[in-house]
Amino acid sequence: MFDVVLLTLGSERDAPGGGCGSGGACCGGADDRAGDASGAKTEDRCETPRVPVLACADALTARGARVETVTARSDAEIDEVLARLDGPPRPDGLTWPDPDSKTRLVVATASDAQLRAVVRRLVRRYAPSPSRRPDDLAGNRTVPDLPAIGVLPLDPARSTTQRDLAAQLGLPRDPAAVATAVLDGTARRLDLLRNDGGSVTLDGALLGAADDSGRPLHWRGRVEVDDAVLTDGxxxxxxxxxxxxxxxxxxxxxxxLGTPDPTDGLVEVAVAVPVTTRSRWGRRRVRLEVRRARGRAVSVLPREGKVPFLDDGAEGELGRKRSWWTEPGAWAVWTA
Incomplete structure (x- = not known):
């Protein structure tokens, strides 16, 4: 029999005296303040449908699982839930996930940014400091295998309109199907992008913005993928x-991007550069030249001011150099 925690991310606005700010659990907490994405949009993080959560809880209970529903409104409350996934004490004193745990976690998500918030707290919990790196940690990783997560999408329409991560991975969306995957399915391990700002990326990031008329705003920055320079700035x-x-x-x-694959251990990067050409009649035309590269790590250094971006759907501005690197197979989802 499994103990299943069905976790929903709420808002500090729901708590007495609270507000829906950058410190709330559902908006990513204070970990991302140093120029990283600080949160999902308010409508994503403050209005959480309860019907799918209750339906999933009923399906789990009907299968004999002991179910607890928890709404976390801060990083500390997320951490209290994640502590249930800890393994037994280690001789080196590190906090490590239990690979044989009978507790399973389901995260009810209104956006990919909410799912990312939970995975980021998992990384913060289990990633050892460089000075305490154990011998049993893989050489290409800074975190152990993180516990698998059941994903319960709260908005079925996103599977076709916005192609959230659950849709891209082909994960079940029906609450009963999610319950079956968590109890009877397999853990599908996926790559994770960590960055030097202390956050993580599950799907991807897009740097750049458009004005109120939809015209792209041009910017400059140096983009490197391993030893390849896509643009020198x-x-x-x-x-x-x-x-x-x-x-x-x-x-x-x-x-x-060509064919990004969250299981190949690589990050795919592309830059779009406007190029002006002239036709035989002298007319000017602008086309986009796309330069691509794949590798283990990428760095972006803005040359002028701050660059707006989306990271797993969360908004932010990048004003200094930021590096992302791949952690192969670091996190996992329950799938049928």
């Missing part, structure tokens, strides 16, 4: 896509 850029999965593979009708 002199080119005008429309966008830079950093893909673990395929959520930011297209910009309007322009294909940015």
């Amino acid at each position: 002199h080119d005008l850029l429309v966008a830079c896509a950093i893909g673990n999965a395929g959520g930011y593979a297209h910009l309007d009708d322009v294909a940015l």
Whole structure:
């Protein structure tokens, strides 16, 4: 028999004297203040449908699971839930996940940013400091295998309108199907992007923005993937896509990323550079030149001011150099 915690991310606004700010659990907490994405939009993080949660809880209970529903309104409350996934004490004193745990976690998500908030807290809990790196940690990883998560999407329409991460991965969306995957399914391990700002990326990030009329705002920045330089900072850029999965593979009708795969241990990166050409009649035309590269790590250094971006759907501004690197197979989801 499994103990299942069905976790919903609430808002500090729901608590007495609270407010829906950058410190709330559902908006990513204070971990992302240093120039990273600080939160999902208010409508994503403050209005959580209860019907799918209750339906999933009923389906789990009918299968004999002991179910507890928890609403976390802060990082500390998320951490209290994640502590139930801890393994027995280690001789080195590190907090480590229990690979044989009989407790399973289901995260009810209104957005990919909410799912990311939970995975980031898992990383913060189980990632050892460099000075305490154990011998049993894989050489290409900074975190152990994180516990698998059941994902309960709260908005079925996102599977077709916005292609959230659950839709990209082909995860079940029906509450009863989610319950079956958590109890009877298998853990599918996925790559994780960590960054030097202390956060994580599950799907991808898109750097760049448009004005009120929809025209792209040009910016400059140096973008490197391993030893490959996609732009040295002199080119005008429309966008830079950093893909673990395929959520930011297209910009309007322009294909940015090729075939990003969240299980190949690589990050795919693309920059879109506007190039002006002339026809035989002398007419000027602007086309987008897309440069791509794949590797283990990517760095972006803005040259002028701050660059707006979306990271797993959460908004932020990048004003200094930021590096992302791949943690192969670091996190996992329960799938049928």
